Amino acid sequence: MLLVLGVALAAAGLYAAVRSAADLRDVALIVANDPIDGRELLEATEPVEFEGTARASSEAGLDDAPFSDTPSLCWSVRVQRFRANQGNSGRGGRWETVDADESRRPFVVDLGTARAAVDPEGATLRFGEWRTVATECDEIEPRSFDHAPALAAVLGPGWWLLLRDEADAAESGDDEASSARPASVDIKHRLRMQERRLEPGDAVHVYGARAATGADEWGSETDVSVGAPDGLSRYAITIGDASAAARSQVRNGIALALLGLSLLGGGLALVWLSLAS
Numbered sequence: 672m673l674l675v676l677g678v679a680l681a682a683a684g685l686y687a688a689v690r691s692a693a694d695l696r697d698v699a700l701i702v703a704n705d706p707i708d709g710r711e712l713l714e715a716t717e718p719v720e721f722e723g724t725a726r727a728s729s730e731a732g733l734d735d736a737p738f739s740d741t742p743s744l745c746w747s748v749r750v751q752r753f754r755a756n757q758g759n760s761g762r763g764g765r766w767e768t769v770d771a772d773e774s775r776r777p778f779v780v781d782l783g784t785a786r787a788a789v790d791p792e793g794a795t796l797r798f799g800e801w802r803t804v805a806t807e808c809d810e811i812e813p814r815s816f817d818h819a820p821a822l823a824a825v826l827g828p829g830w831w832l833l834l835r836d837e838a839d840a841a842e843s844g845d846d847e848a849s850s851a852r853p854a855s856v857d858i859k860h861r862l863r864m865q866e867r868r869l870e871p872g873d874a875v876h877v878y879g880a881r882a883a884t885g886a887d888e889w890g891s892e893t894d895v896s897v898g899a900p901d902g903l904s905r906y907a908i909t910i911g912d913a914s915a916a917a918r919s920q921v922r923n924g925i926a927l928a929l930l931g932l933s934l935l936g937g938g939l940a941l942v943w944l945s946l947a948s
Contacts, residue, residue: 673945681938687931694924697905701878701917709785709894715882718900722876722912723782725869729892731776733871738804738864744778745791745908746868747771747798753861766863780875785894789877789908793899797909797919798867806863869910876916879906 706722707715725744727733733742749771755764775791869875881900899906909916 673941673948677938677941677943677945679938680934680941684931684933684935684938687927687934689931691924691927691931693905694920694927697878697907698917698920698924701913701920706876706913709782709787712782712785712787712882712897713895718879718881718906719897720876720878720913721780721782721787721880722874723780723787725871725873725875726779726781726786727871728777728779728788731778734774734776736866736868737772738866739802739868741866741868741870743774743868743870745773745775745796745798746866747773747796748864748866749801751863751865753863769862778869779893780877786892787877787882788893788896789880790896790898791908793906794880795905795907796867796869797907797916798869799910801865801867804864804866806861869908873910874912876909876911876913877907878909878916 701720704720706720708721712719712721727744733744734746735741736743736746737748749768751766751768753764753766773796775794775796777788777790780787780789877897879900880897883896883898907916907920909919
């Protein structure tokens with residue numbers, strides 16, 4: 672059993688280390704190469720790097736982010752609950768993500784000398800830090816969201832069932848809860864609603880995209896369309912310029928490297944203990 676667990680941990684650690692190496696390689700390429708301009712983008716045949724200003728597409732339009740109602744090109748949202756420590760002091764705790772959602776609409780990047788239609792499907796979206804839009808606490812009615820309509824956009828019935836089961840188990844001391852659904856749930860933990868979004872007018876950096884087609888017809892609003900490349904090339908969309916993209920990649924690469932080395936070390940230790948026993 673230890674041998675199987677050790678091999679699994681080592682394999683996961685090795686995979687994370689390889690992914691971190693790919694992220695750090697991308698950082699080196701972003702730093703070493705300048706983003707191409709619009710004319711080069713029109714002639715590109717390999718995955719490209721470019722930056723410009725994000726604009727709404729006349730076809731895809733905008734989508735309101737559910738918590739802030741901000742018209743956005745792409746957005747990610749999450750709901751987190753603060754779970755307090757159960758020790759005698761009752762101090763401290765951690766935030767847990769209980770639900771999440773996202774929306775990706777094709778948008779236009781204005782490079783100055785050309786306009787590119789960008790399909791964000793398949794891209795890693797790096798939109799900076801999470802913005803806390805609202806915080807809920809006390810009682811929340813699962814059948815009525817009049818005081819917090821944005822919460823209903825993300826939280827589904829499964830989350831209320833989870834809260835009910837926790838509350839019932841805490842009262843009865845049992846692990847199993849009844850199937851009856853209460854009219855309200857005393858959460859006792861804070862909920863916070865957070866967003867990350869790409870808005871029209873934001874500076875945006877696109878890395879690893881492949882130019883798919885030129886303009887479809889005369890008078891088109893864009894000169895070229897780009898999207899996810901084939902193969903193993905990396906595709907990422909970052910708010911900001913090349914330096915912002917490099918910083919984001921560095922953080923991600925270092926985090927993956929630390930995770931990979933920890934898992935690899937733990938896995939090899941378990942394999943050694945299994946073989947030695």
